[in-house]
Amino acid sequence: MSFSSDVKNEIANIEQTELAECCQKAEEYGLLLFGRSFAPSSISILTENAVVAQKYIAAVVRVTGKEPVYLCSKSGKHTVSVRDAQQKKSLLAEFGHDGREVGLRINYANFADDCCRAAFIRGVFLACGTVTSPEKEYHLEFSVPYINLSRDLVKIFDAFLDLAPKISERGGVQIVYFKDSSMIEDVLTLMGAGGASMELMNVKIYKEIRNNVNRKVNFESANIDRAVRAAYVQIQAIKKIEKRRGLQALPGELRELALLRLENPEMSLSELGRALREPASRSAVNHRLMKLIRMAEKL
Ligand SMILES: [Zn+2]
Structure with a gap:
């Protein structure tokens, strides 16, 4: 259909x-x-x-x-x-x-x-x-x-x-x-x-990440796929929070990371951590992103 x-x-x-x-x-x-x-x-x-x-x-x-x-x-x-x-x-x-x-x-x-x-x-x-x-x-x-x-x-x-x-x-x-x-x-x-609107948003996110990653990164396609998939889930969650509640509702360090991720879908977790105003480790970044994903799931 x-x-x-x-x-x-x-x-x-x-x-x-x-x-x-x-x-x-x-x-x-x-x-x-x-x-x-x-x-x-x-x-x-x-x-x-x-x-x-x-x-x-x-x-x-x-x-x-x-x-x-x-x-x-x-x-x-x-x-x-x-x-x-x-x-x-x-x-x-x-x-x-x-x-x-x-x-x-x-x-x-x-x-x-x-x-x-x-x-x-x-x-x-x-x-x-x-x-x-x-x-x-x-x-x-x-x-x-x-x-x-x-x-x-x-x-x-x-x-x-x-x-x-x-x-x-x-x-x-x-x-x-x-x-x-x-x-x-x-x-x-x-x-x-609402269902169709959500579907459109998800396709859009996927396309954006794909384009960004293809443009900026140059490594094996298996890695690209994995990076794209992970970033996709994170960005999907962040956009959902943005749409339903607004990112300003987030505590400072989560908001900073959310914005950074939206603008840089191709960055690895360590790169994200280094780009934060107060640099954080790979696992701290991962922890915060998981937090965002869980918040979005509850919306
Ligand atoms: Zn009416």
Whole structure:
């Protein structure tokens, strides 16, 4: 399975009962609005993901009390469409659209609170998002059929979530995308894909260490592997502490070592010890790093 469908499965399986009612509605809104169409003439979605189709159906049923039309092609494409005129009308009305708008826009009245924006983005991602496996490249995108909608989406990221996506066009479709790995991490976390976000962070750490070590060190590959693996575990732990609690929460000598390790993944334990303001032995350094690893495990 692709990284993208892993993410979709992870966020589609967030228990609806754990969400506030306002957020449930915001998520449904994102899913419906950013599907293939959301207008009196047609309300539908086309997706490769069965879970997404099921969620779309559930949203339609919740609002209208009636099932939409569901088709699954042999190639695994799922189409859900609302055919009944009255049903379409009540769906549009539920989210404050009268169907007479010239260009489709996001109706901000559907976000009762800050919490709803994250739920909305999750719905939007389920409808039109993809994310490339971090092993290949850092790329997360939303492909949006309507130009005004894509601009509104950028505005939400920009104005409320402190994230700056880029926008481009591909075959008449607007692409709102992120290339920056930390922003992708933030978007994943925001949507509730904590597992995927952690995976991306780990791949990133591994790549960074690998690059650093390859650049700076020149010894047998068995040694490189061992050094990379050990540094990887340490840096992974330090980044986790940094993310969850901040390194300033650490006592002075641990913090100094943590920072030193982050900046120098290629250094051996003895080298780290010599680089400390108060030089320490190899075993003292090892002891402190183990301490950091244990702290991270408890987080
Ligand atoms: Zn909410």
